Amino acid sequence: MRKTFVLDTNVLLHDPAALTRFEDNNILIPIEVVEEIDRFKRDPAEKGRNARQVSRLLDSLRAHGNLADGVPNGEQGGTLKVVFCRAETLSQLPPELKGGSGDNNILAVALEEQRLQAVLGSQPPVVLVTKDTNLRIKADAVGLIAQDYTSDRVAISDLYPGFCEVWVDAEQMDRVKLPPGLAVEGLVLEAPLQANEGVTLIDRAQPAHTLLARYNGATASLQPLQRAPKAKLGRIQPRNREQTFALDLLLDPSIQLITLVGKAGTGKTLLALAAGLHQVADERLYERLLVTRPVISLGKEIGFLPGDLDEKMGPWMQPIIDNLDFLLGGSEEEGRGAARSAGSHRGPRSNWTDLKGMGLLEVEAISYIRGRSIPRQFMVVDEAQNLTPHEVKTIVTRVGEGTKIVLTGDPYQIDNPYVDAESNGLTWLVERFKGQRLAGHVTLLRGERSELAELAANLL
Missing domain, CATH: 3.40.50.300 (P-loop containing nucleotide triphosphate hydrolases)
Incomplete structure (x- = not known):
């Protein structure tokens, strides 16, 4: 089911390539977002560079047609359209949201698109994508689906730690110390080892007996740490x-x-x-x-x-x-x-x-x-x-x-x-x-x- 995503300015300033990351779905860019991008383009910092890149991307899409009517966006079948905020839609917002701010105008564009989808009898949802927490809260309050931009997010609870523990026999632990190391084939691993991952080897018979090693991705073997035990760094x-x-x-x-x-x-x-x-x-x-x-x-x-x-x-x-x-x-x-x-x-x-x-x-x-x-x-x-x-x-x-x-x-x-x-x-x-x-x-x-x-x- 093809969805319609309404993008906030902060999404494009965070990742200028966001326009290309919604696969075969439809993207709506409120004209208020284009205005805000224009205000940021002279900023010498990263936001200014991103704003200029977004402007160039939108300008390159003009070669495929009128942005107001919608143009093809990439090879996956999606479309991109620049839309205006209608005054009658703004008037339907709750009294507290009728101040005409940029966020409220973006909300109005998403609400108008949702209303049009309902009139046409279409089922695909309209989703407002923004990194602004308060705007997501306001979107919920007026009945819109709102999401954070998650293309480059990492689940911090699942972040790769860089080390793990592996239980081995005493004979296998001795083999680690001899070239070319201990092959990992046949070892019981909770997850596949990553190149250069640290490994704590634990003797099954004597758990207090351990050895620190590193996984060599090229040879698929465990080798003992070579440098840290011999390092002399003064007080460190x-x-x-x-x-x-x-x-x-x-x-x-x-x-x-x-x-x-x-x-x-x-x-x-x-x-x-x-x-x-x-x-x-x-x-x-x-x-x-x-x-x-x-x-x-x-x-x-x-x-x-x-x-x-x-x-x-x-x-x-x-x-x-x-x-x-x-x-x-x-x-x-x-x-x-x-x-x-x-x-x-x-x-x-x-x-x-x-x-x-x-x-x-x-x-x-x-x-x-x-x-x-x-x-x-x-x-x-x-x-x-x-x-x-x-x-x-x-x-x-x-x-x-x-x-x-x-x-x-x-x-x-x-x-x-x-x-x-x-x-x-x-x-x-x-x-x-x-x-x-x-x-x-x-x-x-x-x-x-x-x-x-x-x-x-x-x-x-």
């Missing part, structure tokens, strides 16, 4: 199983994209910076450590910041500075590995300045990353849960030859009003790259920042 060492899996991925040059998801205090950013600094300063695998994060504040904005780009980025990079200070601080005995490469502890700003002065560290504003090509760098994108799928795509496609990119974030701490735990770019990327041989993912579960931080993350 993995404190739990998930951190061990994450560090093993971070130190493997063949894994070019890594996503680390977890609540506050689980060590996502600290592990990424420690591994990056070690491979840049000690092993010279990469030319520099490139750090970036979205400039979205927790509370009310404090206004424009003075100074050049580095000075403006200073407040946003303070969490990174804190982590570097922890990595490079302490006595000479504590400052082995990456810390020794950067010199003695002289305060967080000195460490930050020294690393930049030696060319080992670079700070990049996400706003200016479009068009760049970034080769031979260890790139950390912190707080990636505040990015949209389109922004994440833009960042990952900047990666050049020999670059490793790590995205970290907590889907439950989102400050961007236009995404949520299931529609942000980080969780979207986890699901899209699941099972790819160049990618790895770990969901960190246990907080290690402090006892209080762990208690707060769980209780609050």
Whole structure:
């Protein structure tokens, strides 16, 4: 049964390709949406780019006919039509919704289409698609079906964790340690293993006897972790199983994209910076450590910041500075590995300045990353849960030859009003790259920042 979908402006600004994602169904674009798209097209940020892309898509469809009469939309048989809001339909809205706002006009268009379908005796439902929660509530109140745009949503409860447990015999556990590893054929698995997935092997006879391994998708075998147990990163060492899996991925040059998801205090950013600094300063695998994060504040904005780009980025990079200070601080005995490469502890700003002065560290504003090509760098994108799928795509496609990119974030701490735990770019990327041989993912579960931080993350 072919449906009719009425699209809100925020759907098109969130995903310009939404026009092509409704298969063989009919799409109605209220003229109010076209007006709002026009108002956004001069915005220099992502919304402006998306608005301009939507305008180009609609203009290209004009070649197939008059948009007011409806034109074919894609090869699957759907149609697209731009419609006006009729004054008589607006007058039939409840008194509280007759203000003539954009949302009310969109509601009126959907109601008019629903009335026409009833007159014609058609059964296909009319569905209003919007990411605006209040508009969905108002649609329910006037008798319309309303849905969120779910094309790029990920069920956060089913998010791929990046690790699992497998019960084996002692003889099988011994075989893991010998080349070429233990073939997974014949093992009892709850779900098929993904490439680079961490596996905790448990001895059936002695459950306290365990071994950490990683699944090699190319050979379909389990192999022991090679890098994490041998890593010397100064004051940093993995404190739990998930951190061990994450560090093993971070130190493997063949894994070019890594996503680390977890609540506050689980060590996502600290592990990424420690591994990056070690491979840049000690092993010279990469030319520099490139750090970036979205400039979205927790509370009310404090206004424009003075100074050049580095000075403006200073407040946003303070969490990174804190982590570097922890990595490079302490006595000479504590400052082995990456810390020794950067010199003695002289305060967080000195460490930050020294690393930049030696060319080992670079700070990049996400706003200016479009068009760049970034080769031979260890790139950390912190707080990636505040990015949209389109922004994440833009960042990952900047990666050049020999670059490793790590995205970290907590889907439950989102400050961007236009995404949520299931529609942000980080969780979207986890699901899209699941099972790819160049990618790895770990969901960190246990907080290690402090006892209080762990208690707060769980209780609050």
